[in-house]
Amino acid sequence: MLELLYGNLSTILIGLAVLLLVFLAVRSIWRDKKRGKSCGSCSGGCSGCPGCGAAGRK
Numbered sequence: 001m002l003e004l005l006y007g008n009l010s011t012i013l014i015g016l017a018v019l020l021l022v023f024l025a026v027r028s029i030w031r032d033k034k035r036g037k038s039c040g041s042c043s044g045g046c047s048g049c050p051g052c053g054a055a056g057r058k
Helices: 002-007 009-034
Strands: none
Touching: 002 009
16 A cells, blocks of 8 residues: 555645646635625626626626
């Protein structure tokens, strides 16, 4: 078991780093959406998005 772990240690560490980056990106998107900084369909703020219900709010 230890040989498998030591043989693939670099792959495991890189995989964990990628998982951490994905987690941070999803958390950032979730927080922006929760704070009203983005719509579901547009990537920017909703200030000029005609398809968003928040387009008229300021």
